[in-house]
Amino acid sequence: xxxxxxxxxxxxxxxxxTRMQGFEALVIRYQEPIYWHIRRLxxxxxxxxxVMQECFINIHKYIDKFKHDSSLKTWVYKIATNEAIRHFNKxxxxxxxxxxxxxLIEVFEAEEEIDFSSMEAKLQKALLSLPEKQRVTFNLRHYxxxxxxxxAEVTSTSVATLKTNYHYAITKIKDYMxxxx
Amino acid sequence: xxxxxxxxxxxxxxxxxPKKEFFENFSxxxxxxxxxxxxxxxxxxxxxxxxxxxxxxxxxGVNSFESKQQNANSLDKFLVSLSDExxxxxxxxxxxxxxxxxxx
Numbered sequence: 001x002x003x004x005x006x007x008x009x010x011x012x013x014x015x016x017x018t019r020m021q022g023f024e025a026l027v028i029r030y031q032e033p034i035y036w037h038i039r040r041l042x043x044x045x046x047x048x049x050x051v052m053q054e055c056f057i058n059i060h061k062y063i064d065k066f067k068h069d070s071s072l073k074t075w076v077y078k079i080a081t082n083e084a085i086r087h088f089n090k091x092x093x094x095x096x097x098x099x100x101x102x103x104l105i106e107v108f109e110a111e112e113e114i115d116f117s118s119m120e121a122k123l124q125k126a127l128l129s130l131p132e133k134q135r136v137t138f139n140l141r142h143y144x145x146x147x148x149x150x151x152a153e154v155t156s157t158s159v160a161t162l163k164t165n166y167h168y169a170i171t172k173i174k175d176y177m178x179x180x181x
Numbered sequence: 182x183x184x185x186x187x188x189x190x191x192x193x194x195x196x197x198x199p200k201k202e203f204f205e206n207f208s209x210x211x212x213x214x215x216x217x218x219x220x221x222x223x224x225x226x227x228x229x230x231x232x233x234x235x236x237x238x239x240x241x242g243v244n245s246f247e248s249k250q251q252n253a254n255s256l257d258k259f260l261v262s263l264s265d266e267x268x269x270x271x272x273x274x275x276x277x278x279x280x281x282x283x284x285x
Contacts, residue, residue: 020212027208035204036194045199056211057218058282065285075285082281090274113197119185121195142191170187177185 005029006072013063023060026076031056033144034080040139041084043107043128055083074153077144081136081154088132104128119177126176134169137162 009029012022034055039048058079066075105128108114114121127135133155140146140154148159155162263271 024208024212027211031207032204035199039196040194045197049199049203052207053211053214057215060215062282062285065282078285086274086277089277090270111196114195118195119190120193123185123187123190124195142187173187181185 003071003073010066010068010072023063026059026072027056030073030076034076037077037080037139037144038084040124040127040143041081041136042087043104043111047087051083051087052080054086055080058083070153071150074146074150077140077146077154078156085132122177122180123173126173126180129176130169130172133157134165134172137165138169138173141166 006029009022009025012018012025014022031052035048035052038051038055039045042048042051059076062079066072070078105125108124108128109116116122127138130138136155137151140151141148146154148162151157151162152159157165260268
């Protein structure tokens with residue numbers, strides 16, 4: 001994503017006369033990638049829709065707190081990730097527990113029009129069996145093409161910890177996938 | 182044996198995508214909701230001013246002690262109706278939100 005486009009959006013938001021216009025541009029620019037980021041975390045479309053709405057309402061509410069010491073993209077992803085985690089907390093889903101990871105896999109298996117024999121579906125199941133931090137790290141790195149520094153901004157975690165999380169995630173995914181083959 | 186390549190596998194998603202209209206309507210629906218919430222907040226503020234006036238009345242003994250008691254009772258009833266677990270989860274969610282957005 002081009003950063004100068006983000007700067008144009010922030011300039012519009014900074015002026016009270018064009019604030020809503022700028023916010024709408026921000027929503028249109030980020031709604032689709034943010035939807036998929038959240039959907040991969042919460043699995044069902046209905047939950048993704050609720051979490052995404054809450055995410056953009058909070059972006060609108062707190063946009064003045066954006067300090068330009070990170071990119072707008074990582075700031076938006078930070079709020080989206082937080083709202084997804086808050087969704088799990090509110091529903092008492094501790095994703096580091098085995099039972100709750102199984103619940104998410106059940107939600108995934110109830111999804112319509114998925115070819116469960118496909119490798120993509122098997123990968124999703126492997127991802128859903130990971131602890132929360134490893135899953136977020138893997139998703140941001142692979143699906144959002146973020147580097148470790150950007151993921152560190154999103155997750156407020158050190159690059160060293162992220163590398164460890166990523167290493168564990170890859171090892172577990174490979175083990176899981178090999179068992180499925 | 183089928184091989185797997187993570188780079189290739191993460192370019193596609195197995196999920197069914199939402200309808201095109203979902204993204205077409207999302208921003209306008211959201212802005213409508215934000216505007217609606219703004220109006221609700223303004224209404225709430227006016228109501229709070231009105232409530233403050235009533236409270237002054239209560240302090241001055243203009244209104245009855247019973248109505249003040251009734252309001253306190255409804256809040257009490259709501260809080261009592263929550264299980265310890267729900268109450269703790271409500272408090273934990275409020276604290277989590279406060280902490281995250283304060284440090285954003």
